[in-house]
Amino acid sequence: MPLVRNPVLPGFHPDPSIIRVGDVYYLATSTFQWFPGVLIYQSKDLANWELAARPLDRKSLLDMRGHPDGAGIWAPCLSHDGERFWLVYTDVRRKEGSFKDTLNYIITAPCITGPWSESSYINASGFDPSLFHDDDGRKWFINMLWDHRRRKNPFAGIVVQELDPATCKLIGPKKNVFHGTEIGYTEGPHLYKRNGWYYLLTAEGGTQYYHTCTLARSRRLWGPYEVHPDTYILTSKDDPLAALQRAGHGDIVDTPDGKTYVAHLMSRPIIQRRRCVLGRETSLQGAYWGEDDWLYIKGAPVPALSVELPGQRDDSAYWAKRVYKFGTGLELHSDFQWLRTPEPERIFSINVNDGLKLIGREAIGSWYEQALVARRQTHFSYNAETVLSFSPTDEREFAGLTAYYSRFNFFYLAVTGTDHGQRELRIMSSQASFPNGNLDDPPVALPVPVPKEGKVRLALEIRLDKLQFSYALGSEESLEKIGPVLDASILSDECGGPGSFTGAFVGMACSDLNGTEKSAIFDYFTYEPVHYKYDRY
Known part of the structure; x- marks a missing residue:
């Protein structure tokens, strides 16, 4: 066999x-x-x-x-x-x-x-x-x-x-x-x-x-x-x-x-x-x-x-790049799941003319209702990318790309606003990612201003325990790194605290703490496995 x-x-x-x-x-x-x-x-x-x-x-x-x-x-x-x-x-x-x-x-x-x-x-x-x-x-x-x-x-x-x-x-x-x-x-x-x-x-x-x-x-x-x-x-x-x-x-x-x-x-x-x-x-x-x-x-x-086993597996499918083009159908691909709620219509919809719309709800760490749609990490090393349209009015509205384990363990590159209504990119994170685990520590990275209008392309790459975010302001522009290399190993059972039993996900999220249901539109999402040293599959 x-x-x-x-x-x-x-x-x-x-x-x-x-x-x-x-x-x-x-x-x-x-x-x-x-x-x-x-x-x-x-x-x-x-x-x-x-x-x-x-x-x-x-x-x-x-x-x-x-x-x-x-x-x-x-x-x-x-x-x-x-x-x-x-x-x-x-x-x-x-x-x-x-x-x-x-x-x-x-x-x-x-x-x-x-x-x-x-x-x-x-x-x-x-x-x-x-x-x-x-x-x-x-x-x-x-x-x-x-x-x-x-x-x-x-x-x-x-x-x-x-x-x-x-x-x-x-x-x-x-x-x-x-x-x-x-x-x-x-x-x-x-x-x-x-x-x-x-x-x-x-x-x-x-x-x-x-x-x-x-x-x-x-x-x-x-x-x-x-x-x-x-x-x-x-x-x-x-x-x-x-x-x-x-x-x-x-x-x-x-x-x-x-x-x-x-x-x-x-x-x-x-x-x-x-x-x-x-x-x-x-x-x-x-x-x-x-x-x-x-x-x-x-x-x-x-x-x-x-x-x-009785059958032979072709591992080429495992290593194939996944491209999810939102708007080509009205159903979310079954690779994706969301957190807790049985009312997905309150957190997302797909429109043929627009794409995937995430409706801003609670913060990314909520135990109740948040607009977070993600797929499993199934490879030790991979690249992920998305493009979104989002017009925040202040810092309480944010949307973007997240590598997520739980509310205590996540990294999040978000488009958000400032007190003056400008847009910026900010790396948001769980407390566990701060150098000494203290909320008074400096932020993971300084925010990066971006134009007030226009689509933003967000990407991340994970190589075993290392995560690097990047971004671009146009679909044809080269990606530019943002922030330091982060410790992706905290996205694990061993770092999730007592009773941690899941695994790392990667996906998209949108929050509106002002309660106005500000939405973000995502054109596509890609997940690209990467052959890297020590990969045991």
């Missing part, structure tokens, strides 16, 4: 849930505070994936305005019972402190593109839920249990309870069937049945550098569950030099001819500070069932950078 290089889904694609229906594989990943919620990809060969659905796409299913960074949609589980697709997911509304508000829901659909049903609320006792369809027709809801009384380790085990498919309500007794291993932080459960055994695959060790996939099994659904003889079937925690780090949170899938694979999240750190700007990505590993009826990863528990 062809040898394919991991990850199969580069950039921010964590918590994979994978299934096969007939000869088609489906893979769902978390989206956290980015809207629409949940990305579902499909493939016929495990090597080439295309986006098939973004099911949480309306207000009745998801409204994340006010959700903190790192909250929102965690760890969806996609399954199929022979008739319908079932999607189980958590909407995290509060994640810091002793309590967590982790609301679990289920939706269903006759096919992957929908229509998806309205949601059924299940519980809020923990997160990372999954659904197991037993061979007797019964359905079982599984999720980790959060115990706020346990101050050192509130991860209190894996709970199983029956689900009534007619009412989508939990029925009957519930039982904590697995308390995890000594590494703790037991979450991300998936349940399977094979040769009379119930297998429970969990994620442990936290989703940083001690992450694992832990397997246990029992002859009875209710347990007791014995742990795999190797405990962790997949982990990078003992190999700091492995190319794929932070490996864990997996799911198992079989091919039609009986081969077995494990989809799992992982990260690829850059520089010696081991920062993961691409966030948590999705890879595949070959696996096999031993004579002892235990699952083993081929080669070793440490995930391999390359894997044999």
